[in-house]
Structures are given as C-alpha cells and as structure tokens.
Amino acid sequence: MALIRNSKLRPRILIVGGGSVGLLAAQHLLKNLGRGEATVTVVDPNPYMTYQPFLPEVAGGNIEPRHAVVPLRRNLKGAEVITGAVTRIDHAAKFVVVEPEGDEPFELDYDQIVLAAGSVARTLPIPGVAEEAIGLKRIEEAVALRDHVLNRIGEASLMENDEQRRRALTFVFVGGGFAGIEALAELEDLARSAVGQYETLTEADLRFVLVEAMGRVMPEVGEAQARWVVDHLRERGIDVYLETFLQDCTDKHCKLSNGEEFDADTIVWSAGVKANPVLVDSDLPIDERGRVTVRADLRVEGEEGVVDGAWAAGDNAAVPDLSGGGVGGFCVPNAQHAVRQAPVLAANLLAALRGETEFQQYFHKTIGSVAGLGPYKGVSQMGNFEARGLLAWLMHRGYHGYAIPTVDRKARVFGNWALNLVFGRDSMPLKDLDVPRKAFVEAAHSKPAPKKEPAKA
Ligand SMILES: Cc1cc2nc3c(=O)[nH]c(=O)nc-3n(C[C@H](O)[C@H](O)[C@H](O)COP(=O)(O)OP(=O)(O)OC[C@H]3O[C@@H](n4cnc5c(N)ncnc54)[C@H](O)[C@@H]3O)c2cc1C
Known part of the structure; x- marks a missing residue:
C-alpha cells in the first residue's frame, strides 16, 4: 500500500471528516496559520459538507439538494482536500488508511489528527430494518x-x-x-x-x-x-x-x-445516532458508546492522560458539557455544539503547535431548539x-x-424559499436516478425499423 508522506516538510494537520466540525475547524485553521506553518488536509468520502438540519426540507421539496451542501474545495482554498473514507487510524504510528471510492487504498501520515467523522444511524437488530428501511x-x-x-x-x-x-x-x-x-x-x-x-x-x-x-x-x-x-x-x-x-x-x-x-x-x-464506527478499530480511547473521549479543551484523553496530537469534537466525541445541561454530563450530538466546538478546537490546536500550554475550555449553554x-x-x-x-x-x-x-449557500437557500413563496414548491419527482443508463440501454436494444425496398421508378 502506498504511503503518502507530507512532502512539504511542515506538520500535517489531518482532519477526518469535512462536516460541521471539519469544515469550520479547517477554515479557522487556514485563516490563522502562519505561512508555511502547517499543511491542512481534510479527508471526507464526499466532496461537500452536508447541512443536515436541512435534510427534512430537502426531502419535503422546499430546498434544492445542492443548496443544502457546501463544496469543500471551493471553501477550503489552501487545504488539501481528499475525497475518500478513512478506514483505519493508527495513532501510535501516526497514519491513517484512506480508501477513495473505486481506487486503491493508501496510507497518509500526519502530525496532528482532528476526529470529526460525525455519527451514523443507530439501528437495532429488528428483522427487515437493514434490508427495507432508509435513514x-x-x-x-x-x-x-x-x-x-x-x-x-x-x-x-x-x-x-x-x-x-x-x-x-x-x-x-x-x-x-x-x-x-x-x-x-x-x-x-x-x-x-x-x-x-x-x-x-x-x-x-x-x-x-x-x-x-x-x-x-x-x-x-x-x-x-x-x-x-x-x-x-x-x-x-x-x-x-x-x-x-x-x-x-x-x-x-x-x-x-x-x-x-x-x-x-x-x-x-x-x-437516533451513534458515533462513526471507524473509531472502534482505532487505537484511540473510546467510551461505551463508541465516542472518542476528550477533555473540555477538546484534546483526546484516555486512562493514561492526554493523547498527544489528537483532537476531537462533534457527534463522534464525548465532550464534557460544562454548562451542566448535557445528557450524562456530555454535550448532546447536535450542530449547535458542533459549530461552536470547531473554532475552540482549532484555536487550541494552533496554541499547541506553537508550544503554548494554556487551552480554552469549551462552554456553551444550549440556546434552545x-x-x-x-x-x-x-x-x-x-x-x-x-x-x-x-x-x-x-x-x-x-x-x-x-x-x-x-x-453563497445562505443566498441560494433564501432565494429558493422566496421563489417557492411565489411559485409553490416543486413537487416533480425525478425518475430512474439509480439507473441513469436505462433509456440508453433500451434504445440500444430496440428493434431497427424494417428495411424498405427502394421504390421503382
Ligand atoms: C435529519 C437531521 C436533522 C438535524 N437537525 C438538527 C437541528 O435542527 N439542529 C441541530 O443543532 N442539529 C441537527 N442535527 C444534527 C447535526 O446535523 C449534527 O449533530 C452535526 O452535523 C454534527 O457535526 P459533525 O461535524 O460532528 O458531523 P457531520 O456534520 O455529520 O460530519 C461528519 C463528516 O464525516 C464524514 N465521514 C464519515 N465517515 C468518514 C470516514 N470514514 N472518513 C472520513 N470522513 C468521514 C461525513 O461524510 C461527514 O461529512 C440534525 C441531524 C440530522 C441527521
């Protein structure tokens, strides 16, 4: 398996997941890093961040799907964006395995890792659910x-x-x-x-x-x-x-x-949701719910203390809720926390890179729902x-x-809503998106028109 080393001779900050935490933490880092101070690499199976609170409105036909996702490359200028899934994390050796869809997996080394891989649907072993249901x-x-x-x-x-x-x-x-x-x-x-x-x-x-x-x-x-x-x-x-x-x-x-x-x-x-299962196979400390355990300053912490060079926030992390409002003492998995944890994580990571030892504690009292x-x-x-x-x-x-x-996305969403007020929502389904070649294949196999004898003069 190929190992992609950081060729730029500067530390690599590897962000696993370009969702709410990953996108915002990367933006914050890119804005505040000095020239040549570090390389920011974001790995996500999708080339976009999904604004999940809009998924119900997308399903309901009130928001165009592309307006509810934020392109990573366009909004992370100066970062390396890799479209692939991290399938293994070896923090002791400081590398991950990345699997791009339909291509060979490769190893990627790093100096600092940010775990921002979010959560997946929490299913139960009910007969038929895995085969018939959709999340x-x-x-x-x-x-x-x-x-x-x-x-x-x-x-x-x-x-x-x-x-x-x-x-x-x-x-x-x-x-x-x-x-x-x-x-x-x-x-x-x-x-x-x-x-x-x-x-x-x-x-x-x-x-x-x-x-x-x-x-x-x-x-x-x-x-x-x-x-x-x-x-x-x-x-x-x-x-x-x-x-x-x-x-x-x-x-x-x-x-x-x-x-x-x-x-x-x-x-x-x-x-409900559970932490991304990619963490289960890593050598990072996780709790009984599969979340990476972190301190309130978002440094990963196990039984033996702080894990050097590892950070986590959002749905895949058990972040202590210092406001006292969380379930079991931890922040609930929502965007409200994720978007606020991201800049704290980025600021603390930068401080650590610069040899500082004082870190901000994440504190947020929920504003409501x-x-x-x-x-x-x-x-x-x-x-x-x-x-x-x-x-x-x-x-x-x-x-x-x-x-x-x-x-850009705010304008598109508000524009979409304004148009819907005038013309109503678009309730036209698209067909055969999962079999886009169907019409072409049918045409290729259709009977040719019968040959006709040229008319005699
Ligand atoms: C339908 C719905 C409605 C919601 N509504 C609200 C709401 O109204 N208010 C609210 O506060 N919260 C809401 N939430 C919750 C909120 O969206 C999440 O808590 C938030 O997105 C968590 O941010 P995150 O960065 O931890 O994870 P995510 O935003 O999920 O980002 C995780 C990223 O990791 C990527 N990833 C996954 N696996 C891998 C891998 N193996 N390697 C690399 N990358 C990987 C994913 O593609 C994704 O981009 C809603 C969620 C859903 C599903």
Whole structure:
C-alpha cells in the first residue's frame, strides 16, 4: 500500500471528516496559520459538507439538494482536500488508511489528527430494518425519499388493487426525535399537496405512521411543546403511536408491539445516532458508546492522560458539557455544539503547535431548539419562551438560513424559499436516478425499423 508522506516538510494537520466540525475547524485553521506553518488536509468520502438540519426540507421539496451542501474545495482554498473514507487510524504510528471510492487504498501520515467523522444511524437488530428501511443522514437519502414518496403516489394513482395501493401509500417513520418528526411532517405535507394533482386519489388515501418507543416525542423541547406536537400531528391525520416498538418489517410487512400489522412501501428509520464506527478499530480511547473521549479543551484523553496530537469534537466525541445541561454530563450530538466546538478546537490546536500550554475550555449553554413541521408550521423552545405554528416556523427558517455555512449557500437557500413563496414548491419527482443508463440501454436494444425496398421508378 502506498504511503503518502507530507512532502512539504511542515506538520500535517489531518482532519477526518469535512462536516460541521471539519469544515469550520479547517477554515479557522487556514485563516490563522502562519505561512508555511502547517499543511491542512481534510479527508471526507464526499466532496461537500452536508447541512443536515436541512435534510427534512430537502426531502419535503422546499430546498434544492445542492443548496443544502457546501463544496469543500471551493471553501477550503489552501487545504488539501481528499475525497475518500478513512478506514483505519493508527495513532501510535501516526497514519491513517484512506480508501477513495473505486481506487486503491493508501496510507497518509500526519502530525496532528482532528476526529470529526460525525455519527451514523443507530439501528437495532429488528428483522427487515437493514434490508427495507432508509435513514436520513445524507443528502442522497433526502433526494431518494422525496422522489420515492412522489413516485409511489404517482404509481398508486393507477393501481386498481386496493391492497397494493394501500401499501404504496403507507409511510412509516420510526423514531420521534427532532430529525424524525421534521422528516415525517415535511414529507406528509409534500404528499398531501402532491395527491391533489391526481383525480384518482384523495388525502384520505394517504397513511402516515409514527412509531416512538418512549412515551413522548422530541426530548429537546419541554413536555407541553412535545404534547402539542403529538396533537398537531394527529390533527393532520397522522397515526402517532407512543410507547410502541417496530418489531419486524421483513418484506415491508410491519409488525408493531401494540399488535398492529400492515404493509408499507416506505419505512424511514430515524431512531437516533451513534458515533462513526471507524473509531472502534482505532487505537484511540473510546467510551461505551463508541465516542472518542476528550477533555473540555477538546484534546483526546484516555486512562493514561492526554493523547498527544489528537483532537476531537462533534457527534463522534464525548465532550464534557460544562454548562451542566448535557445528557450524562456530555454535550448532546447536535450542530449547535458542533459549530461552536470547531473554532475552540482549532484555536487550541494552533496554541499547541506553537508550544503554548494554556487551552480554552469549551462552554456553551444550549440556546434552545427550533423545528419546522412543513411550510408555515413549526415548534420551538428558547429557554422559557415557547412558540408554535407560524412564528416557530419563521424562527426555524431564520435560524437555519443564517446558520448554513457560506454566504453563497445562505443566498441560494433564501432565494429558493422566496421563489417557492411565489411559485409553490416543486413537487416533480425525478425518475430512474439509480439507473441513469436505462433509456440508453433500451434504445440500444430496440428493434431497427424494417428495411424498405427502394421504390421503382
Ligand atoms: C435529519 C437531521 C436533522 C438535524 N437537525 C438538527 C437541528 O435542527 N439542529 C441541530 O443543532 N442539529 C441537527 N442535527 C444534527 C447535526 O446535523 C449534527 O449533530 C452535526 O452535523 C454534527 O457535526 P459533525 O461535524 O460532528 O458531523 P457531520 O456534520 O455529520 O460530519 C461528519 C463528516 O464525516 C464524514 N465521514 C464519515 N465517515 C468518514 C470516514 N470514514 N472518513 C472520513 N470522513 C468521514 C461525513 O461524510 C461527514 O461529512 C440534525 C441531524 C440530522 C441527521
């Protein structure tokens, strides 16, 4: 396996993951590093950072997919950006293995490593989930969900078999956290507006189901807000099952712990996240939830003390919550923390590079939560201030429109929303994105036109 050494004879800062933490930490480093002081290398399987809080709006057709991702190369001028997945981390020998898609893996050495690989869906060993369900962590999933829901509606409009049609129009969401509720609400809104375009369908043909194991939804907001959300969803005709588990969904036949059984062509899994599993095979200290253990200054720390040259933040790290508000004493995995941890991490890393021994402690008291539930509907909680409906929706859009990185993306998102206000959302599904050569192959195999004898004079 080839080893790519840092040829520039200056320390390499290797950032694993170009998401919320990775992009912002790299930008901060590039801005503050002296000339020739260090090389910043960012490795990510995608050439873009995904602004995940917008995935539900992308799925709901309110934001164009490309507007919800931030290109890494364009926004990290001066950094080395490598499109590939880190598959192994050997911190003792200070190298990682990088696997570019469809190419040979190679080793990459480093002096300082920043672990910013985020999280992945936390699934349970429920029969059928791995085979039939889809998550909502990536832009591709949001696009596929939007097209899938719209295509199922289109196909159902021509179905004469009641059972088949019911299955096509049943959409199940597992997990009533922020992400799951937002995705459910956005897609239900999209589906309701889409059925209006078909004479053979009515809104009553749609069935949306939420399955939540706890007795409430959205742990991020207070009890009263959470109860309001459940009432609101039920008023929209959504079946909300609390204290209920999905037990099986083999062949898309769902069995719930309350005894209900039904077929559903769409099963969305959004029941929490776990730290990126790439850390499990590394020699870095991780906790029982697979997160790298760090101090409040974001230096990695194991049982034997601080691990030299290793830093971590965001969803893949167990960052102590000094405000006292976190779950189990740690910051909850959200963008609010990730974007604030990134500059602290970068500043401390720079200080360490320069031989300083004083580091900033990460401290952030959560400012609250805002969630969109489809156009003009939302819920939010900022300390004791609670908002519902239009005001909360405006707060959600205002906050996230401002929070998505880069002026370019902010302008595109706000522009998109403004156009939607005039023309309505674009509820046109694209077909065959997973088989783009289909039409060409069919054309290549189609019968030639019969040869005709030239007409006699
Ligand atoms: C649907 C949804 C809605 C959300 N809504 C909100 C919200 O409203 N408010 C809020 O505060 N938070 C929200 N979050 C959570 C928030 O997006 C995350 O907490 C935040 O993105 C974490 O930042 P991160 O940098 O740790 O991880 P990420 O932003 O996920 O970045 C991790 C990066 O690592 C890359 N990566 C993965 N594997 C590898 C590998 N092997 N090698 C190299 N790179 C790798 C990934 O491609 C990704 O770019 C939401 C999340 C989701 C999924």
